[in-house]
Amino acid sequence: MADRKAKDALFGAFASVAKALGNGHRAEIVDVLAQGERSVENLADEISQSVANTSHHLHVLADVGLLQTRRSGTRVYYRLASERVGELWGALRDVAVEHVAEIEVLAEGYLGDRDGVEQISAEELAARVAKGRVVLLDVRPFDEYAAGHIAGARSTPLNDLPRLAASLPRSREIVAYCRGPYCVYADDAVRLLRKRGLRARRLDIGYPEWSRANLPTEAGPQVVRSS
Amino acid sequence: MADRKAKDALFGAFASVAKALGNGHRAEIVDVLAQGERSVENLADEISQSVANTSHHLHVLADVGLLQTRRSGTRVYYRLASERVGELWGALRDVAVEHVAEIEVLAEGYLGDRDGVEQISAEELAARVAKGRVVLLDVRPFDEYAAGHIAGARSTPLNDLPRLAASLPRSREIVAYCRGPYCVYADDAVRLLRKRGLRARRLDIGYPEWSRANLPTEAGPQVVRSS
DNA sequence: GGTCTATTCAAGTGATACTTTGAATAGCCG
DNA sequence: CGGCTATTCAAAGTATCACTTGAATAGACC
Numbered sequence: 003m004a005d006r007k008a009k010d011a012l013f014g015a016f017a018s019v020a021k022a023l024g025n026g027h028r029a030e031i032v033d034v035l036a037q038g039e040r041s042v043e044n045l046a047d048e049i050s051q052s053v054a055n056t057s058h059h060l061h062v063l064a065d066v067g068l069l070q071t072r073r074s075g076t077r078v079y080y081r082l083a084s085e086r087v088g089e090l091w092g093a094l095r096d097v098a099v100e101h102v103a104e105i106e107v108l109a110e111g112y113l114g115d116r117d118g119v120e121q122i123s124a125e126e127l128a129a130r131v132a133k134g135r136v137v138l139l140d141v142r143p144f145d146e147y148a149a150g151h152i153a154g155a156r157s158t159p160l161n162d163l164p165r166l167a168a169s170l171p172r173s174r175e176i177v178a179y180c181r182g183p184y185c186v187y188a189d190d191a192v193r194l195l196r197k198r199g200l201r202a203r204r205l206d207i208g209y210p211e212w213s214r215a216n217l218p219t220e221a222g223p224q225v226v227r228s229s
Numbered sequence: 230m231a232d233r234k235a236k237d238a239l240f241g242a243f244a245s246v247a248k249a250l251g252n253g254h255r256a257e258i259v260d261v262l263a264q265g266e267r268s269v270e271n272l273a274d275e276i277s278q279s280v281a282n283t284s285h286h287l288h289v290l291a292d293v294g295l296l297q298t299r300r301s302g303t304r305v306y307y308r309l310a311s312e313r314v315g316e317l318w319g320a321l322r323d324v325a326v327e328h329v330a331e332i333e334v335l336a337e338g339y340l341g342d343r344d345g346v347e348q349i350s351a352e353e354l355a356a357r358v359a360k361g362r363v364v365l366l367d368v369r370p371f372d373e374y375a376a377g378h379i380a381g382a383r384s385t386p387l388n389d390l391p392r393l394a395a396s397l398p399r400s401r402e403i404v405a406y407c408r409g410p411y412c413v414y415a416d417d418a419v420r421l422l423r424k425r426g427l428r429a430r431r432l433d434i435g436y437p438e439w440s441r442a443n444l445p446t447e448a449g450p451q452v453v454r455s456s
Numbered sequence: 457g458g459t460c461t462a463t464t465c466a467a468g469t470g471a472t473a474c475t476t477t478g479a480a481t482a483g484c485c486g
Numbered sequence: 487c488g489g490c491t492a493t494t495c496a497a498a499g500t501a502t503c504a505c506t507t508g509a510a511t512a513g514a515c516c
Contacts, residue, residue, distance in 0.1 A: 268492085269492075269493060269494090270492070270493085280492080280493075280494095281493085281495090284493065284494060284495090285494095288494085302491095302492090303491055303492050303493080304491090304492065304493085305492075305493060305494090
């Protein structure tokens with residue numbers, strides 16, 4: 003084949019995208035950015051890295067085109083370059099969960115024992131929300147809620163949950179959701195609510211997956227901020 | 230956060246899948262295996278690498294769980310661990326095409342000038358096949374055709390095409406397809422047919438994408454082998 | 457000018473990735 | 487069993503890259 007070199011170059015370019023995602027910190031960055039844009043400092047804090055190092059990783063992702071930036075005053079905000087990048091991240095995570103043996107163990111190590119954290123599927127939740135049978139709590143930080151949330155959800159950041167738990171109805175089931183299937187927030191929320199005797203489950207996916215499935219969403223602080 | 234280490238480990242495991250795909254040769258291997266299982270020797274030949282090196286790369290992919298093997302006599306056959314791996318590869322390629330700037334150039338370098346290689350979308354083809362308006366040619370190697378092909382397609386490996394071109398009808402449009410949107414076979418076929426004055430276009434995707442879209446397929450050499 | 461944020465640079469650290477070679481293994485065939 | 491083939495393994499060679507840190511710089515705002 004005369005064009006072996008050209009073929010290698012083309013597939014090398016395809017592989018460059020995978021290479022950019024092939025680092026734990028960068029994977030985490032993409033996971034966070036799937037919730038919405040973030041400043042460098044904010045991201046650095048989220049992934050527990052120095053600003054310089056975070057900036058470096060952001061450039062690796064931006065150089066292959068996975069991220070875009072916006073400047074506002076002294077801050078630079080990064081976001082996923084398109085919806086498809088979020089889909090790719092989701093596909094990558096799903097394949098990892100299905101095929102990487104140790105993930106089950108690592109997930110339990112991070113999320114804790116999931117006995118007692120019952121899950122509810124997106125289909126079932128969608129049906130129940132439509133019938134008004136469920137109190138739906140978005141337990142992510144408020145900014146992420148404001149950037150977009152499941153239709154009908156109420157913002158209840160994890161910090162505020164202990165205070166607000168008393169006001170939740172005992173007669174209806176409570177469902178909590180957060181960033182994704184491997185985010186701790188909803189698990190923690192469910193454990194807290196159950197300890198107080200409330201009926202609570204967590205959605206088995208997060209907001210980005212819900213949104214990508216074209217299920218109903220809203221944006222902006224339309225529901226009263228819990229503060 | 231007390232569980233920073235656990236979180237790093239979990240996301241590191243997610244990233245390990247991307248790392249495995251982060252090499253041109255391995256990306257090419259996955260692309261080939263999306264057509265069906267292959268022996269090591271066969272793959273080595275396809276990607277123009279030594280058997281030992283190919284075996285090494287196969288193990289990298291198999292170690293993270295992306296591939297599975299089957300032994301038959303003295304040969305070992307590798308295949309994608311699941312349909313989802315093929316989807317992941319497709320998502321990766323799509324994101325690369327959309328966001329990696331140089332891919333357009335590299336693709337032209339490999340596929341050649343695509344003026345004169347008109348494309349047809351899957352939707353349009355599906356409609357036309359249903360109405361019998363199209364002669365559909367699978368220009369991949371026969372084994373891949375036998376493993377699965379678009380319903381109604383005829384196997385016409387590129388090598389055999391010059392000989393068979395004369396028997397193709399001038400009254401109907403001819404559509405060729407192959408392994409994927411960045412496979413040369415269909416482009417070469419269209420150029421050859423056009424040179425002979427036939428009306429030919431290429432499908433803008435390949436068999437794996439068609440199959441994943443749940444469009445009609447068949448398996449086995451049901452249509453007479455062109456040989 | 458002073459402050460804040462982000463980027464860049466230089467440097468250290470450590471290691472990893474890819475390929476080739478030659479030998480070893482495992483199964484087939486006569 | 488002995489010879490054959492296909493694949494794997496181990497080791498070595500090669501090259502280079504990846505990640506992190508701390509300090510310097512640049513740009514924007516007040």
